[in-house]
Amino acid sequence: MTHKPARYRTPLRIYVDILRVIQREGGEAKPTRILYGANLSHDRLTRYIEQMKAKELLEEASGEEHVTYRITEKGVNLLREFAKVEEFMDAFGIPI
Amino acid sequence: MPFPLWFFALDTGMEVIKTAISLAIGYFAFKSFKIMNERTLLYLHFSFVLLGSGLLIHTITMAYTLVSVLVSPPLVRLDVLLLRLGLLVFFFTEVAAYGLLAFVYASQTKSVAVEAAIVPPILTMLRYESSFEVLVIFILVYITYQTAVNYSTRRLTNSLLVVSSFTLLTVSHILFLFSSILVLLYPIADIVQLVGFVALLTMLLRVVRKK
Numbered sequence: 168m169t170h171k172p173a174r175y176r177t178p179l180r181i182y183v184d185i186l187r188v189i190q191r192e193g194g195e196a197k198p199t200r201i202l203y204g205a206n207l208s209h210d211r212l213t214r215y216i217e218q219m220k221a222k223e224l225l226e227e228a229s230g231e232e233h234v235t236y237r238i239t240e241k242g243v244n245l246l247r248e249f250a251k252v253e254e255f256m257d258a259f260g261i262p263i
Numbered sequence: 264m265p266f267p268l269w270f271f272a273l274d275t276g277m278e279v280i281k282t283a284i285s286l287a288i289g290y291f292a293f294k295s296f297k298i299m300n301e302r303t304l305l306y307l308h309f310s311f312v313l314l315g316s317g318l319l320i321h322t323i324t325m326a327y328t329l330v331s332v333l334v335s336p337p338l339v340r341l342d343v344l345l346l347r348l349g350l351l352v353f354f355f356t357e358v359a360a361y362g363l364l365a366f367v368y369a370s371q372t373k374s375v376a377v378e379a380a381i382v383p384p385i386l387t388m389l390r391y392e393s394s395f396e397v398l399v400i401f402i403l404v405y406i407t408y409q410t411a412v413n414y415s416t417r418r419l420t421n422s423l424l425v426v427s428s429f430t431l432l433t434v435s436h437i438l439f440l441f442s443s444i445l446v447l448l449y450p451i452a453d454i455v456q457l458v459g460f461v462a463l464l465t466m467l468l469r470v471v472r473k474k
Contacts, residue, residue: 177300179300248298251295251471252298252304255291257421258424258466259307259413260368260413260414260422260425261307261367261371263299263303
């Protein structure tokens with residue numbers, strides 16, 4: 168049985184990847200951390216960060232020296248729901 | 264009727280549980296589709312809603328027959344006709360539901376041989392109930408194989424529940440097929456099928472209850 172090559176990441180999958188990086192970093196992360204962790208270019212990261220801020224999935228938390236991004240309650244909920252769907256689909260063995 | 268009336272009532276009750284489980288899985292798949300906007304989730308939703316709808320129609324006709332026998336026995340030709348009609352609708356929806364699920368699995372792989380193996384029986388679908396059973400068994404064997412492959416790679420409890428469920432559903436349909444020869448196999452098949460659906464429900468509850 169040969170599986171098809173991995174599909175491109177949907178915007179939702181990218182949101183989740185970004186949120187997971189932030190959560191892994193303890194709920195707050197610098198853009199460079201997110202950039203490497205979510206495997207995104209600078210331009211794409213900036214675009215997605217703006218979209219996610221508009222959707223209230225994360226918020227900007229300006230520190231003394233650097234800008235950091237903090238996951239919101241809505242972002243945590245999205246991660247929780249996404250994990251459930253992932254587990255459901257994994258049970259059937261159907262990739263999403 | 265080869266079985267006592269109490270078994271017919273019990274059978275109807277079991278069908279209600281199977282219907283509820285199918286629709287619950289269909290609902291969760293749709294809820295997931297609204298979050299993810301993934302087409303496969305929509306197919307999964309339609310597959311289980313189709314199965315649940317077929318089971319529901321079958322359950323309603325069974326319940327109607329049961330009530331009409333209890334109110335004014337004996338069983339008249341119209342009751343039998345209605346029961347058979349309900350069963351026919353159920354068979355059609357079952358083939359469509361499992362066929363759709365098999366299509367989802369087939370579309371995930373490049374295996375043309377497997378897709379080709381699914382298509383001819385659908386095209387050559389016959390009118391007899393035993394042919395429907397054979398067709399359902401054929402599709403279920405394929406789904407069971409795919410879920411077994413998934414379990415062998417992931418080794419997750421939920422994957423085990425899904426492969427167990429489809430194995431039991433396949434076994435139940437084999438028993439249903441041979442129940443025309445040995446009637447005693449019918450209640451066994453019914454219980455095996457119910458256990459298969461309960462395995463799916465267990466998986467769903469494990470997913471939903473996760474914090």
